[in-house]
Amino acid sequence: xxxxxxxxxxxxxxxxxxxxxxxxxxxxxxxxxxxxxxxxxxxxxxxxxxxxxxxxxxxxxxxxxxxxxxxxxxxxxxxxxxxxxxxxxxxxxxxxxxxxxxxxxxxxxxxxxxxxxxxxxxxxxxxxxxxxxxxxxxxxxxxxxxxxxxxxxxxxxxxxxxxxxxxxxxxxxxxxxxxxxxxxxxxxxxxxxxxxxxxxxxxxxxxxxxxxxxxxxxxxxxxxxxxxxxxxxxxxxxxxxxxxxxxxxxxxxxxxxxxxxxxxxxxxxxxxxxxxxxxxxxxxxxxxxxxxxxxxxxxxxxxxxxxxxxxxxxxxxxxxxxxxxxxxxxxxxxxxxxxxxxxxxxxxxxxxxxxxxxxxxxxxxxxxxxxxxxxxxxxxxxxxxxxxxxxxxxxxxxxxxxxxxxxxxxxxxxxxxxxxxxxxxxxxxxxxxxxxxxxxxxxxxxxxxxxxxxxxxxxxxxxxxxxxxxxxxxxxxxxxxxxxxxxxxxxxxxxxxxxxxxxxxxxxxxxxxxxxxxxxxxxxxxxxxxxxxxxxxxxxxxxxxxxxxxxxxxxxxxxxxxxxxxxxxxxxxxxxxxxxxxxxxxxxxxxxxxxxxxxxxxxxxxxxxxxxxxxxxxxxxxxxxxxxxxxxxxxxxxxxxxxxxxxxxxxxxxxxxxxxxxxxxxxxxxxxxxxxxxxxxxxxxxxxxxxxxxxxxxxxxxxxxxxxxxxxxxxxxxxxxxxxxxxxxxxxxxxxxxxxxxxxxxxxxxxxxxxxxxxxxxxxxxxxxxxxxxxxxxxxxxxxxxxxxxxxxxxxxxxxxxxxxxxxxxxxxxxxxxxxxxxxxxxxxxxxxx
Numbered sequence: 027x028x029x030x031x032x033x034x035x036x037x038x039x040x041x042x043x044x045x046x047x048x049x050x051x052x053x054x055x056x057x058x059x060x061x062x063x064x065x066x067x068x069x070x071x072x073x074x075x076x077x078x079x080x081x082x083x084x085x086x087x088x089x090x091x092x093x094x095x096x097x098x099x100x101x102x103x104x105x106x107x108x109x110x111x112x113x114x115x116x117x118x119x120x121x122x123x124x125x126x127x128x129x130x131x132x133x134x135x136x137x138x139x140x141x142x143x144x145x146x147x148x149x150x151x152x153x154x155x156x157x158x159x160x161x162x163x164x165x166x167x168x169x170x171x172x173x174x175x176x177x178x179x180x181x182x183x184x185x186x187x188x189x190x191x192x193x194x195x196x197x198x199x200x201x202x203x204x205x206x207x208x209x210x211x212x213x214x215x216x217x218x219x220x221x222x223x224x225x226x227x228x229x230x231x232x233x234x235x236x237x238x239x240x241x242x243x244x245x246x247x248x249x250x251x252x253x254x255x256x257x258x259x260x261x262x263x264x265x266x267x268x269x270x271x272x273x274x275x276x277x278x279x280x281x282x283x284x285x286x287x288x289x290x291x292x293x294x295x296x297x298x299x300x301x302x303x304x305x306x307x308x309x310x311x312x313x314x315x316x317x318x319x320x321x322x323x324x325x326x327x328x329x330x331x332x333x334x335x336x337x338x339x340x341x342x343x344x345x346x347x348x349x350x351x352x353x354x355x356x357x358x359x360x361x362x363x364x365x366x367x368x369x370x371x372x373x374x375x376x377x378x379x380x381x382x383x384x385x386x387x388x389x390x391x392x393x394x395x396x397x398x399x400x401x402x403x404x405x406x407x408x409x410x411x412x413x414x415x416x417x418x419x420x421x422x423x424x425x426x427x428x429x430x431x432x433x434x435x436x437x438x439x440x441x442x443x444x445x446x447x448x449x450x451x452x453x454x455x456x457x458x459x460x461x462x463x464x465x466x467x468x469x470x471x472x473x474x475x476x477x478x479x480x481x482x483x484x485x486x487x488x489x490x491x492x493x494x495x496x497x498x499x500x501x502x503x504x505x506x507x508x509x510x511x512x513x514x515x516x517x518x519x520x521x522x523x524x525x526x527x528x529x530x531x532x533x534x535x536x537x538x539x540x541x542x543x544x545x546x547x548x549x550x551x552x553x554x555x556x557x558x559x560x561x562x563x564x565x566x567x568x569x570x571x572x573x574x575x576x577x578x579x580x581x582x583x584x585x586x587x588x589x590x591x592x593x594x595x596x597x598x599x600x601x602x603x604x605x606x607x608x609x610x611x612x613x614x615x616x617x618x619x620x621x622x623x624x625x626x627x628x629x630x631x632x633x634x635x636x637x638x639x640x641x642x643x644x645x646x647x648x649x650x651x652x653x654x655x656x657x658x659x660x661x662x663x664x665x666x667x668x669x670x671x672x673x674x675x676x677x678x679x680x681x682x683x684x685x686x687x688x689x690x691x692x693x694x695x696x697x698x699x700x701x702x703x704x705x706x707x708x709x710x711x712x713x714x715x716x717x718x719x720x721x722x723x724x725x726x727x728x729x730x731x732x733x734x735x736x737x738x739x740x741x742x743x744x745x746x747x748x749x750x751x752x753x754x755x756x757x758x759x760x761x762x763x764x765x766x767x768x769x770x771x772x773x774x775x776x777x778x779x780x781x782x783x784x785x786x787x788x789x790x791x792x793x794x795x796x797x798x799x800x801x802x803x804x805x806x807x808x809x810x811x812x813x814x815x816x817x818x819x820x821x822x823x824x825x826x827x828x829x830x831x832x833x834x835x836x837x838x839x840x841x842x843x844x845x846x847x848x849x850x851x852x853x854x855x856x857x858x859x860x
Contacts, residue, residue: 081173083273083298085145085156087113089238090296091174093144099178101126102159105166106137107300108174112238116140118163126162136164143340146183156335157182158346174300223249223314225260225274225293233305235272235297243305247289247314255316256281260293263313271303272296274312282401332363332573342579348550352579355554359561364479364570368413370508371479371570376523377488378509378516380495381451387422388445392498399429402437404501410439411504415483419505421496441497443512453518458539464588464595466533470546471592472553473583476560477575481541482516484569485509485523527567528560536560537585544585553579594731608689610682614671617644624688628735631691635737636717638688640680642739644673707733707774709765709808713756715745720760722768736764751796753780758799761806769806777811 084093086104089112103126104113118138126134140163145156159181177184228244235241247260261276275294284291295311297303305311337360338353364370395403410416428440467473478484487495487506495506495513509516517540524538535556537544545560547553557578564571577583582591589596611617621641628634708730711720719737723730738759747755757776761769 082146083275083296084175084177085143086175087116087142088145089113090240090298091238092172092298094173094176095184096176096178097184099176100180102161102176102178102180103134104140104142104161104163104175105170106163107166109140109163111300113140113142116142121162126164134164134167136162138163141346144177144181144183156338156340158338158349159183171300222258222316223247224263224310225312225314227305227307227309227311228290229307231307235295235303235305237297237300237302240275240294240296242292243295243311245291245293245311247284247291249289249314257316258284259315260291261312261315263310270305270309270311271299271301272305272311273298332360332365336573339578341577343581344550344579348579352554355558356561356578358558359565362561362565362569362571363573363576367480368409368415369479369570370413370415371484371568372508373485373523374566374568375526376519377486378491378513378519379488380446380491380513380515382449382494383451384449388449389422389424390426390442390445390498392500393426393428395427395429395500399437400500403429403439403499406437406439407499407501407504415508416504416506419493419496419503421493421503421505423494423496424498424503425496427497427499441495441510441512443495443510443514446494447512447514450514453515455518455522457517457521463533463537463539464586464590466537467544467546467590467595469548470590471581472547472550473577473580473585473590474545474553474557475575475577475580475583475585476543476545476564477572478541478543479570479572481520482511483508485519523567527563527569529563531556531559531563539586542586544583544590550579606689610677610685612672612674614645614673617641617673620685621645624692628737631688631737632721632732632735633717633719633737634688634735635739636714636719637684637691639716639739640678640684641688644676644681707769707772709760709769709774709776711753711756711760711776711778713749713752716740718756718759720756720764722765733768734765736760750780753778754796754799758803761808762799762802769808772807774806774808775811776808780812 080095081092082095084091086093086108091108091112118140121136121139124136126136139160141158142161143156144159159177161175224247225245226248228246233241233243245260247258257278257280259276259278260274262273263270272295275296277293279291293312295305334353334357337356339349342349342352344352407416411418423446425446426442428442430438430440485508487509492505492507495510497504509519520540521538524540524543525532528536528538528543532538535545535547537546543560545553545557547556582589584590608620611620621638624631624634624638631637705724705726708723708725709720710723711718713719717737717739719735721735722733724733725731744752744755757778761776
């Protein structure tokens with residue numbers, strides 16, 4: 027009989043089957059007869075005397091721990107020590123006039139309450155589930171050390187489990203949908219033992235897991251000789267898991283994959299205790315269970331549906347009301363989101379065409395596929411045929427396949443279209459420059475990133491061009507109904523489709539770059555409105571998104587290898603993690619790889635060309651003739667350096683310094699501000715014998731923020747220029763060649779440590795180059811500030827100099843009059859020439 031303590035209005039009670047210290051009570055029931063050792067329930071206790079543990083793995087705001095699911099508790103409790111360690115960033119709300127009672131007369135104190143996100147894995151309730159819950163923070167009762175919280179009936183997680191199960195054994199009819207897989211598995215477990223092997227940790231050293239920490243470990247899967255079936259579950263050893271203090275996060279893997287890796291795989295292990303746990307080398311940490319695919323089809327079948335909970339933007343730093351509002355907004359377009367990797371959309375307005383320079387067919391031979399990969403290839407071909415991505419072919423064309431093994435052990439089917447691409451007339455529709463595209467995000471504070479599911483496969487092939495995509499392999503001859511990857515014109519077709527789909531929203535409310543879409547807005551309301559418009563247009567076109575890769579309503583997101591936020595655009599830290607430990611290049615290929623990576627972020631590094639010059643010289647093969655160096659530009663010089671040619675003997679201290687400085691600059695690159703056309707610009711330029719450099723600034727909150735970096739090396743002829751002409755070149759190059767999109771039509775200030783106009787004023791006769799530079803500058807309106815007598819400094823050092831009163835200024839009218847006057851004289855001179 028349930029015992030309820032009389033309470034005042036507004037108080038809460040526990041029944042007798044749920045008390046403040048249930049873990050201790052149940053633990054005593056299990057270990058009282060054997061002291062500190064775990065009892066052997068198969069011999070000392072009758073069957074069904076002790077049921078399964080109600081303590082389950084759970085995530086609280088993304089932190090792994092253990093919770094007691096208590097159907098007798100009316101409130102959810104989080105113990106104070108767990109709150110102090112993991113949730114202190116969430117402020118507690120004041121709570122009064124609420125009494126919490128356990129068994130007897132024990133009354134629990136508390137500090138307040140908060141709202142948290144709870145997530146329980148599919149291994150507990152049949153499919154992933156989560157909810158927002160109000161939880162009370164209270165001190166941990168003595169002995170309650172097996173869990174960090176108690177989840178009560180005020181949450182959806184426990185209420186769903188209270189659905190009655192009254193069914194005939196072996197049937198799932200009438201079972202709550204979330205419990206059908208669990209119930210069916212219980213029935214199967216009664217028929218045969220599930221354990222078919224053990225997981226043993228690999229490695230020769232101990233590893234300490236901190237409380238709540240999740241780490242990846244290499245393990246060896248040792249089967250016990252029984253036949254496990256096509257799939258197995260790698261998970262926690264239920265008989266010894268509580269002793270080790272860790273749990274293996276369950277995952278399903280095919281027995282074929284185990285054979286390919288010889289039983290060696292990686293698993294994620296979580297410390298579910300509140301103290302560090304030591305994992306010894308070669309210790310057992312989990313078990314292997316046979317996994318039989320089960321059907322929950324009730325008569326007419328159940329279509330796969332994405333649970334509504336997965337549309338909840340739990341990571342968005344917005345109020346619960348806004349989260350619910352955004353979830354409802356996205357759920358209106360639920361059909362837009364793909365249910366699995368082969369559930370792709372079909373564009374309505376675009377078909378991919380392949381136009382060839384010559385119509386003569388070609389046919390390449392099939393390439394050999396390892397016997398161990400044939401089953402994977404067959405499975406993938408069958409799935410592509412089932413979803414109508416490919417079909418059998420009788421084409422006169424034939425390209426070979428290439429199988430690429432992914433990190434997870436599966437294979438990706440790739441087609442070698444090099445011969446076809448050489449004969450294809452290229453599509454000149456260009457993708458936007460990333461730098462230009464990111465500037466459209468100026469002023470935005472909220473971002474959502476959308477990603478298409480297998481974007482290329484959502485574009486149909488033109489019927490006349492399907493035969494050109496044909497590929498041959500040991501298992502047959504096929505051609506694509508949908509646009510495959512690897513075709514030379516595929517990116518252009520895809521970009522054209524995306525820009526057509528979003529229409530007039532592009533670059534104003536949304537930015538599309540191939541299959542990456544970012545919706546942005548200055549306010550939550552504006553962002554919500556734009557997001558709905560984009561989802562509607564994607565749905566009208568017939569495209570589908572991958573929910574797993576979508577992010578909704580965040581103040582900072584990763585897009586096109588950059589981190590964009592309200593503060594501006596910066597390098598992606600994840601892409602730069604390997605930079606600090608990048609090994610010294612040993613040959614030309616490795617050096618080109620490093621410089622190519624650095625060049626992608628060169629706009630974040632002031633004076634990039636100057637810094638990288640010693641490394642770029644290593645790529646230029648030089649020989650000596652009569653004591654003089656002959657450059658590659660000389661026809662008599664040898665050709666380009668070989669890819670694997672060693673550079674270790676030529677690696678100097680200057681090369682090492684440049685290598686280290688580039689890595690340092692990239693790993694601590696400053697955040698660039700978005701260009702605001704309504705704010706004035708300030709350009710700092712500088713020139714030296716090694717290169718040209720410039721930094722464009724705008725003022726934000728009284729501080730100058732960089733908008734763009736520009737730099738380049740000098741051509742051999744430019745190295746002979748006098749100092750003033752070199753400074754004039756830097757000014758003209760930065761304004762006209764690199765930053766025209768920012769500066770044309772705007773009034774701006776140029777600062778330099780030399781007066782480039784001195785070259786004009788003190789030179790009796792300008793050459794044709796100087797006249798062209800002046801003519802090009804005549805269309806810009808700027809003032810010039812310079813400090814006479816200061817030696818050359820690079821643009822980065824110049825930007826940090828605290829000079830404010832020592833600048834000499836030439837007004838915009840003076841600059842423009844001089845430029846236009848010279849331009850007029852040039853034109854008159856040209857008219858007089860025959």
